[in-house]
Amino acid sequence: xxxxAPLRFALxxxxxxxxxxxxxxxxxxxxxxxxxxxxxTERRLARLGLDPAMIAAVAVTHEHGDHASGAxxxxxxxxxxxxxxxxxxxxxRNGGGAHVEVRFLDAGRSVGIGDIEMMPYAVPHDSxxxxxxxxxDGSRRLGLLTDAGSxxxxxxxxxxxxxxxxxxxxxxALLLQESRYPASLKQRIGGPLGHLSNEQSxxxxxxxxxxxxxxxxxxxxxxxNNRPELARSALCAALGCAPGWIDVADQETGLxxxxxx
Numbered sequence: 001x002x003x004x005a006p007l008r009f010a011l012x013x014x015x016x017x018x019x020x021x022x023x024x025x026x027x028x029x030x031x032x033x034x035x036x037x038x039x040x041t042e043r044r045l046a047r048l049g050l051d052p053a054m055i056a057a058v059a060v061t062h063e064h065g066d067h068a069s070g071a072x073x074x075x076x077x078x079x080x081x082x083x084x085x086x087x088x089x090x091x092x093r094n095g096g097g098a099h100v101e102v103r104f105l106d107a108g109r110s111v112g113i114g115d116i117e118m119m120p121y122a123v124p125h126d127s128x129x130x131x132x133x134x135x136x137d138g139s140r141r142l143g144l145l146t147d148a149g150s151x152x153x154x155x156x157x158x159x160x161x162x163x164x165x166x167x168x169x170x171x172x173a174l175l176l177q178e179s180r181y182p183a184s185l186k187q188r189i190g191g192p193l194g195h196l197s198n199e200q201s202x203x204x205x206x207x208x209x210x211x212x213x214x215x216x217x218x219x220x221x222x223x224x225n226n227r228p229e230l231a232r233s234a235l236c237a238a239l240g241c242a243p244g245w246i247d248v249a250d251q252e253t254g255l256x257x258x259x260x261x
Contacts, residue, residue: 025114032059062127087129126194143164164258
């Protein structure tokens with residue numbers, strides 16, 4: 001009997017110009033967020049050795065353009081269901097969501113998509129009913145946390161014991177403070193409904209049950225208010241690991257395949 005392929009993941013790109021994550025297990029591939037045009041998404045999928053027709057579902061965390069601008073168009077072209085919360089869909093459907101098979105998510109209620117179980121959980125962010133996800137193949141768990149303004153007890157509970165984590169490291173607090181951004185934008189980014197800093201994600205990581213961790217990825221870095229070495233250093237300090245153990249996803253190349261054993 002042939003062993004089922006283990007849970008693995010890759011990022012199409014990560015940042016304010018577009019986000020996309022592929023989660024794969026067995027014969028199932030899920031695209032999580034699609035902040036690129038369909039053509040650009042196809043190009044980035046090809047880079048990972050994937051035919052777009054292999055995508056079983058598109059899941060959307062929230063309606064902001066860098067996560068959802070291409071989701072409906074991709075789901076429509078490749079005739080796969082679009083999974084999202086009702087709050088997110090109320091916004092996304094007005095931006096070209098016609099003729100898409102929509103299936104609704106409820107935070108805290110898992111859904112099975114082929115060989116993958118997908119658990120959405122609520123996060124604090126300035127959008128309509130945003131969620132993030134924990135994915136499982138029944139043996140290993142991948143936790144995703146981007147676009148959250150603060151770390152809650154619930155977030156920690158959801159991510160405890162994961163085998164891999166993708167954590168938002170949007171900004172360095174000092175670089176954001178010293179940036180030329182307007183004060184209102186600084187307050188939004190650094191506020192409780194904005195984005196997690198390196199320090200916030202490191203603080204979360206230090207409190208998680210991480211004995212099973214195989215991969216940690218710093219994601220959604222600001223091009224102007226962060227640097228890869230700062231994000232990596234903060235997460236390394238939290239884990240007490242070597243810098244090379246932390247992956248950093250970027251906007252153009254994303255991150256290649258990582259596998260959970």
